[in-house]
Amino acid sequence: MIALGIDPGTATLGFGVVSLESNRLRLLDAGVVRTRTSETDAQRLAELETALYSLVAQHHPDRVAVERLFCQRNVQTAMAVGQARAVALLVAAHHALPVDEPTPNEVKQAVCGNGAADKQQVATMVQRLLSVTLTGAADDATDALAAAIGCLYRAAAQPASVEPAARAWR
Amino acid sequence: MIALGIDPGTATLGFGVVSLESNRLRLLDAGVVRTRTSETDAQRLAELETALYSLVAQHHPDRVAVERLFCQRNVQTAMAVGQARAVALLVAAHHALPVDEPTPNEVKQAVCGNGAADKQQVATMVQRLLSVTLTGAADDATDALAAAIGCLYRAAAQPASVEPAARAWR
Numbered sequence: 112m113i114a115l116g117i118d119p120g121t122a123t124l125g126f127g128v129v130s131l132e133s134n135r136l137r138l139l140d141a142g143v144v145r146t147r148t149s150e151t152d153a154q155r156l157a158e159l160e161t162a163l164y165s166l167v168a169q170h171h172p173d174r175v176a177v178e179r180l181f182c183q184r185n186v187q188t189a190m191a192v193g194q195a196r197a198v199a200l201l202v203a204a205h206h207a208l209p210v211d212e213p214t215p216n217e218v219k220q221a222v223c224g225n226g227a228a229d230k231q232q233v234a235t236m237v238q239r240l241l242s243v244t245l246t247g248a249a250d251d252a253t254d255a256l257a258a259a260i261g262c263l264y265r266a267a268a269q270p271a272s273v274e275p276a277a278r279a280w281r
Numbered sequence: 282m283i284a285l286g287i288d289p290g291t292a293t294l295g296f297g298v299v300s301l302e303s304n305r306l307r308l309l310d311a312g313v314v315r316t317r318t319s320e321t322d323a324q325r326l327a328e329l330e331t332a333l334y335s336l337v338a339q340h341h342p343d344r345v346a347v348e349r350l351f352c353q354r355n356v357q358t359a360m361a362v363g364q365a366r367a368v369a370l371l372v373a374a375h376h377a378l379p380v381d382e383p384t385p386n387e388v389k390q391a392v393c394g395n396g397a398a399d400k401q402q403v404a405t406m407v408q409r410l411l412s413v414t415l416t417g418a419a420d421d422a423t424d425a426l427a428a429a430i431g432c433l434y435r436a437a438a439q440p441a442s443v444e445p446a447a448r449a450w451r
Contacts, residue, residue, distance in 0.1 A: 152370050152380075153371070153380050157371060157375070186355070186356055186359035188356075190350075190359045190363035191363065193359065193361065193366075197322075198371065200322050201323070201326050210322075
């Protein structure tokens with residue numbers, strides 16, 4: 112199973128693509144998409160959309176994880192994050208991909224076992240779980256990877272769905 | 282010239298389509314798109330996108346006006362508005378339509394001649410300028426019409442662009 116994690120932002124959008132096969136996590140891709148302040152919001156969002164389309168075409172994720180952000184400092188930031196979040200949700204909808212929207216606490220709980228873990232702990236655990244060293248990786252990319260990992264763990268923990276009608280016969 | 286005005290919101294998105302020909306405004310369409318809280322944000326945004334695509338296909342607007350909102354009460358509202366705004370901006374970008382992002386004051390100034398006009402004044406002037414009676418129209422639809430009207434006025438007031446090289450010859 113492959114998950115695309117997204118840390119939304121209009122200026123900088125972090126992404127991380129992780130696979131989980133036979134209980135083993137693997138880093139497939141990670142980075143950030145930056146847009147220029149000299150461009151209009153419409154152009155910037157269209158650029159984010161193009162970048163996400165490319166990532167989906169390249170990695171064929173089974174799920175998308177977009178962190179749900181509650182504690183934005185101010186309404187301007189919240190608006191910018193909401194915009195970028197919408198691009199991620201639309202790209203997922205266009206590909207009929209299920210979307211996980213974990214809270215930051217759920218992500219931290221998933222990768223660190225502690226919902227109150229700090230950024231450094233998250234970065235350490237992401238690298239440990241993926242068996243990689245991320246030198247100079249942007250926080251946004253690390254956060255996106257953490258969301259993808261949490262999403263894969265959650266999906267793997269869910270029992271395989273059983274058709275209700277079939278179940279009634281047993 | 283035809284403008285599509287949009288009052289963005291994830292739960293309720295207002296729209297208004299207005300034409301300006303020979304100095305005369307005409308109402309072409311107005312209403313709201315409502316999405317259900319029982320659906321995921323991705324589904325809701327995809328529905329808004331589908332509705333906006335239909336409006337563009339039906340009315341072939343030359344410009345899109347999306348009100349720029351500053352005074353959101355809280356970050357949750359700002360996030361929801363930002364999301365819906367992104368859908369409008371993306372639909373505009375996909376059709377290469379120029380986007381006007383007037384502030385609420387600019388919209389009020391354009392339709393009422395007063396940047397501090399209240400909702401009732403805006404509704405009155407929108408109906409007067411369009412020579413229609415909007416009975417039971419949602420505020421969101423009226424606000425979207427006001428944005429469309431302001432956008433048309435602004436576009437009409439701009440001098441027709443003159444090619445700089447040609448100008449240098451005069």
